[in-house]
Amino acid sequence: MIVLNRPEALNAVNGALSTAVGTALDELDADPHLRVGIITGAGRAFCAGADLKALAAGQSFLSPTHPEWGFAGVVEHFVSKPLIAAVNGPALxxxxxxxxxxxxxxxxxxxxxxxxxxxRGLIAGAGGLLRLPDQIPPKVASEAILTGLPIAPETALRWGLVNLVAEPDDVVPEALRIAQRIAANAPLAVTASKRIMAHRRDFGSDWNRQIWHANNADLEAIMRTQDAQEGPTAFAEKRAPRWTGS
Known part of the structure; x- marks a missing residue:
């Protein structure tokens, strides 16, 4: 669980927060006992965006030690484990x-x-312009980006921008429920699945031979693992699988 913990500033992002979150993501990636990460906010907000007071004072919102992680230590920081956003409040x-x-x-x-x-005379330069048109219909994304109007929870659900709308007290428990379902699966298969999905556009069309070579290489590697043997064996023996991550 990664908590954006600047409630007095509605969890607005400054350099220190970017460093802390990016470091936590590295710990998540490195620890074989951690399977899923959940990002949420302390207090009544998820994240109000960049700390404008810090920007006005000439300070950067990037990590001073790892600027390559991008905004909040997240948006340019690929991790192999799944990440779930538990949006407990405004996230603008x-x-x-x-x-x-x-x-x-x-x-x-x-x-x-x-x-x-x-x-505000700015652009959504921390991935909004790049990711929103891929995650919802492009014209709907254009409306959201070019008008700047807020997106209500039910609208976000209808567009497929979120997986679930929950009552405020149930947001983190529901995120944990999804995380537990993911963590019950074979860890190498989960990370390989995320990796292939993340890089599916690297070679353009899904008919491009290179993306199939990459897909098949991961498939062959997974098929050689002990977990790939354990899954069918557990199914045949009518028991829960015992994953080893190997």
Whole structure:
């Protein structure tokens, strides 16, 4: 569980927060006992975006030690484990861009998303312009980006931008429920599945031979694992599989 913990600033992102979150993501990736990460916010907000007071003072919102991680230490920081956004409150601007960088999302019925940057003379440069048109219909994304209007939870669900709308007190428990379902699966198969999905556009069309070579190489590697033998064996023996991650 990774908590954006600047409630007094509605969890607005500064350099220190970017460093802390990016470091936590590295720990998630490196620890074989951790299978899924959940990102949520402390207090009444998920994330209000960049810390504008820090920007006005000439400070960067990027990690001073790892600027390559991007905004909030998340948006340019690929990790092999699945990430779930537990959107407990407003997630505007960069907050929405954190959600877009996650693999799944649960949102509070009292929260909202949105990319209002154009209303402030800015652009959604932390992945909003790149990811939103891929995650919802392009014309719908254009409306959200070019008007800057907020996106209500039910609208986000209808567009497929989130997986579930929950009551405020149920957001983290629902995210944990999804995480537990993922963590019950074979870890190498989960990370390989995420990796293939993440790189599916690297070679253009899904008819491109290179993407099939990459897909088949991962498939062959998975088929050689002990877990790939354990899954069918457990099914045949009518018992729960015992994954070893090998």
């Amino acid at each position: 601007g960069g907050g929405t861009e954190i959600v877009l960088a996650c693999d799944l999302a649960v949102i509070s019925s009292q929260a909202s998303l949105g990319l209002p940057e154009v209303t």
